[in-house]
Amino acid sequence: MFLKLLEKHIKTGILHLHLPGGDYTFGSSGTQAHWHFIDHAVLGRIARDWEFELGRTYMEGAWHAGSTGLQALLEILRSNFAVKESGLGLRTLSRLLLQWNRVTRSYRNVSHHYDVPEPVFRRILDQEMFYSCAYFPEVGMSLDAAQQAKARHIAAKLMLRPGDRILDIGCGWGSMVFYLASHFDCDVTGITLSREQLAVAQREQKKRGLNNVRFELADYREHRGRYDRIVSIGMFEHVGRPFHHVYFRRVHELLKHDGVALIHTIGRAGPPGVTNRWIREYIFPGGSTPALSELATAIEHTGMRPTDIEVWRLHYAHTLQHWFQRFQHNRADIAALMQEEFCRMWEFYLAVCEAAFRYSDLVVYQLQLCKQHGPVPITRDYLYF
Secondary structure, three states, X not given: OHHHHHHHHOOOEEEEEEEOOEEEEEEEEOOEEEEEEOOOHHHHHHHHOHHHHHHHHHHOOOEEOHHHOHHHHXXXXXXXXXXXXXXXXXXXXXXXXXXXXXHHHHHHHHHHHHOOOHHHHXXXXXXOOOOOOOOOOOOOOOHHHHHXXXXXXXXXXXXXXXXXXXXXXXXXXXXXXXXXXXXXXXXXEEEEOOHHHHHHHHHHHHHHOOOOEXXXXXXXXXXXXXXXXXXXXXXXXXXXXXXXXXXXXXXXXXXXXXXXXXXXXXXXXXXXOOOOHHHHHHHOOOOOOOEHXXXXXXXXXXXXXXXXXXXXXXXXXXXXXXXXXXXXXXXXXXXXXXXXXXXXXXXXXXXXXXXXXXXXXXXXXXXXXXXXXXXXXXXXXXXXX
């Protein structure tokens, strides 16, 4: 069954399959990749549920990608096997229930991923620790330069004024908070659900001596205040579809009448879908990537007005490629900290996500929102001149 599946689907690229009983080749031109199996029994598991078992069996060490590498193998598999969504029904309903991210569950979900020890992230991310899609306006940019370009682009969209009070929802280790506080005469508050991130951000604040910065452990539904500007980068993916409207209503409540909000999130360029089971179980429990239609539906009854929607294509694929390369460069150090199964889980996560951003409908949306027309110019020229 496994061999027939590969023979039927591999049309782009060349896949060399290595089994205990023999070698097989599928496809005739394009990228070449090798796939080595230790045990025949694993083939049935992958054939029955490849979206989950492909990652799980890799974590177990049941197969490897040989000299051509994991990225080349996943490129061939992702570009030849279309992901089939289940549509409406019990399967989708059950996954929606797994995105029922009330406050206490949201804390647990974030802790699962973001409370991984800081030294692991230090070995993967840029110097400023941005853990979200970088911006590559020029070919060949370094990761650090692309992350700074992202920060400048977002700051421009926020239309900052001296003395503005800014809220960063899901501030991570404080990367954007520190950028805004260092480059603009503003007062910046960052909130996170991760105790590990909070501790790192507070230490870094003291190190930098920034008095116009504060960090809090709080969910967006718990925080109180009124802000001139709100920014949220790579956090909306953790809100959960049942709470999309709650999130945007809360942004509306926290934003002043003449305020500007900038929401940066992974999304789907196609119709609504469901989160891959392996990603949901091992990497981002409770996570979801919204379609543009879902974002629009959640926003339209809040009183917020979309003033700009930008779609970033392939930028996250480039970002993940950088992260994967840095992970491999520091793999021995990370394995000493976190053990081999963690390393296999994370390298699969980084590689499979890069393939998804290259070959599926995943993109990044930047939504600029206001309560009225006035705060933002009616053309985009202000971003570039």
